[in-house]
Amino acid sequence: MSGAKSNPCPIKGCTAHAKPNQLMCWPHWRRVPKPLNRAVFETYADARGRELGGEARIDAIRRYQEARDSAIAAVEAKEAEERS
Numbered sequence: 001m002s003g004a005k006s007n008p009c010p011i012k013g014c015t016a017h018a019k020p021n022q023l024m025c026w027p028h029w030r031r032v033p034k035p036l037n038r039a040v041f042e043t044y045a046d047a048r049g050r051e052l053g054g055e056a057r058i059d060a061i062r063r064y065q066e067a068r069d070s071a072i073a074a075v076e077a078k079e080a081e082e083r084s
């Protein structure tokens with residue numbers, strides 16, 4: 001076992017794995033619209049940072065989860081459009 005754990009790509013139907021500290025597999029991550037890509041990075045830094053505590057930290061984590069969900073939804077919407 002290595003210390004780095006990979007996690008399954010969250011995009012529906014994708015069997016690839018995301019690299020450690022990455023939200024989804026590289027081909028899917030490349031499809032995330034720029035503003036959402038940036039939002040994920042920024043909120044992730046806040047959620048993981050040690051500067052924030054208590055309520056602010058909880059809020060940062062919530063914003064990260066929202067950004068992440070939006071990014072996933074955006075990629076899934078693109079894929080659904082292509083399949084139709």
Ligand SMILES: [Zn+2]
Pocket residue numbers: 009010011014015016024025026027028
């Ligand atoms: Zn994927």
